[in-house]
Each structure stands twice: as structure tokens, then as C-alpha cells.
Amino acid sequence: NAGVTQTPKFRILKIGQSMTLQCTQDMNHNYMYWYRQDPGMGLKLIYYSVGAGITDKGEVPNGYNVSRSTTEDFPLRLELAAPSQTSVYFCATREGSSYNSPLHFGNGTRLTVT
Amino acid sequence: DAKTTQPNSMESNEEEPVHLPCNHSTISGTDYIHWYRQLPSQGPEYVIHGLTSNVNNRMASLAIAEDRKSSTLILHRATLRDAAVYYCILRDGNAGGTSYGKLTFGQGTILTVHP
Numbered sequence: 001n002a003g004v005t006q007t008p009k010f011r012i013l014k015i016g017q018s019m020t021l022q023c024t025q026d027m028n029h030n031y032m033y034w035y036r037q038d039p040g041m042g043l044k045l046i047y048y049s050v051g052a053g054i055t056d057k058g059e060v061p062n063g064y065n066v067s068r069s070t071t072e073d074f075p076l077r078l079e080l081a082a083p084s085q086t087s088v089y090f091c092a093t094r095e096g097s098s099y100n101s102p103l104h105f106g107n108g109t110r111l112t113v114t
Numbered sequence: 115d116a117k118t119t120q121p122n123s124m125e126s127n128e129e130e131p132v133h134l135p136c137n138h139s140t141i142s143g144t145d146y147i148h149w150y151r152q153l154p155s156q157g158p159e160y161v162i163h164g165l166t167s168n169v170n171n172r173m174a175s176l177a178i179a180e181d182r183k184s185s186t187l188i189l190h191r192a193t194l195r196d197a198a199v200y201y202c203i204l205r206d207g208n209a210g211g212t213s214y215g216k217l218t219f220g221q222g223t224i225l226t227v228h229p
Binding site: 045100 | 218219220
């Protein structure tokens with residue numbers, strides 16, 4: 001049981017380039033989340049999904065897009081990378097139907113935009 | 115979401131108990147108290163959560179004040195592996211609310227464990 005797997009682990013982008021951060025889970029959880037963590041700060045929610053085909057914005061969605069075509073995968077797309085998007089990105093799933101069920105996080109993708 | 119206040123940092127010695135405090139004076143009746151920790155270069159990891167009663171699991175204990183305005187995460191015997199940032203988070207337990215189960219992270223407490 002791999003849990004939440006994020007790829008790549010590290011990436012350097014030039015300003016204006018695009019990329020997709022991959023997130024896949026094998027726990028059959030319906031809820032999935034994308035967070036970003038800037039140096040020395042807590043995590044901020046970018047997008048979330050309550051199931052295949054359903055996504056919605058979190059606190060800081062500008063500059064990002066998501067899709068959820070399957071339960072397992074929840075990719076995050078950066079279309080025009082900017083230095084402000086330099087951060088560590090974490091994908092998470094939520095077990096169970098309760099709003100209080102624990103979240104399970106991947107180990108993150110460290111992105112640098114120069 | 116109601117706000118939590120934690121000390122910026124704490125230190126402990128290995129094999130000793132650690133008490134990590136959290137203040138949440140504006141907690142509502144439906145807010146659960148959650149604790150997560152983040153080890154260096156890893157994603158956050160769930161530790162424990164509770165509503166009113168004290169809670170125990172294999173990782174830690176959670177002591178909740180009677181008025182629920184504060185709580186304490188207790189690590190019974192700290193190890194070097196417990197060195198991490200510990201986040202105290204309030205989550206709305208109202209299933210009909212708009213919180214969609216998200217976590218709102220603050221700055222957390224950096225725990226240093228000395229050998």
C-alpha cells in the first residue's frame with residue numbers, strides 16, 4: 001500500500017514554462033487536496049476534489065488548474081510558471097466520509113521557478 | 115476557522131515526556147482539535163484528534179481543558195525521531211458546513227529533541 005505518491009520530487013522551471021505535478025493514491029479515498037508550503041510557513045490550500053469529476057478552489061488557486069478524471073489521480077497544472085510559485089507542493093487524501101477524518105499527505109514536490 | 119496559538123519552539127531531552135500546548139480561546143462547540151506533525155523534508159503526518167474527552171493512541175495523548183479553550187499534546191517519551199514541527203488545528207465537525215474537511219495550518223511549534 002503506497003498511500004499518496006507525488007512525482008517529481010524536485011523540479012526547476014524557467015519563468016513562463018508549464019508543468020504538471022502528479023499525485024496518485026491507492027487508498028480509494030474520494031477527497032483529495034493540493035497544498036503549497038512556502039519556506040517557514042504553514043500550508044495553504046490550492047484546490048480540492050470531493051470525487052472524480054468534481055473540483056473546487058481553495059484559498060490560493062490563481063495560476064493553477066486541476067482535473068480529477070479518476071479516483072486515483074489528481075494532477076496539478078501550472079500553465080505559466082512565476083517566481084511566486086516557488087514552493088513545496090503537497091497532495092493529500094482524506095479517509096472516510098467524516099469531515100474530521102485524518103488527512104494523508106505525500107512527501108511533496110519541491111518546485112523552483114527562476 | 116477559529117484560530118490557534120502555539121509557542122514558536124520547544125526543546126526536550128530524549129526519553130523525557132514533552133507537553134506541547136495550544137490555545138484556542140474562540141473554539142466553537144463543533145470544532146474538533148487536531149494535531150499533525152511534519153518531519154524534515156516530509157509531508158504532514160496525522161497524530162491525534164479529539165472533541166471534549168482526553169484521547170490516547172499509539173503516538174501520543176491529547177489532554178483537552180474542561181472549557182476547551184486550550185489543549186496539550188503529550189509525547190510520553192520523546193525520541194530523536196519526534197523532532198518535527200507540530201501543528202494544532204481546529205476543524206469544523208459540522209458535516210453540513212462549507213469547510214470541506216480542509217486543514218488550516220498555522221506556524222506550528224518546532225520541537226527539538228536533544229540526545
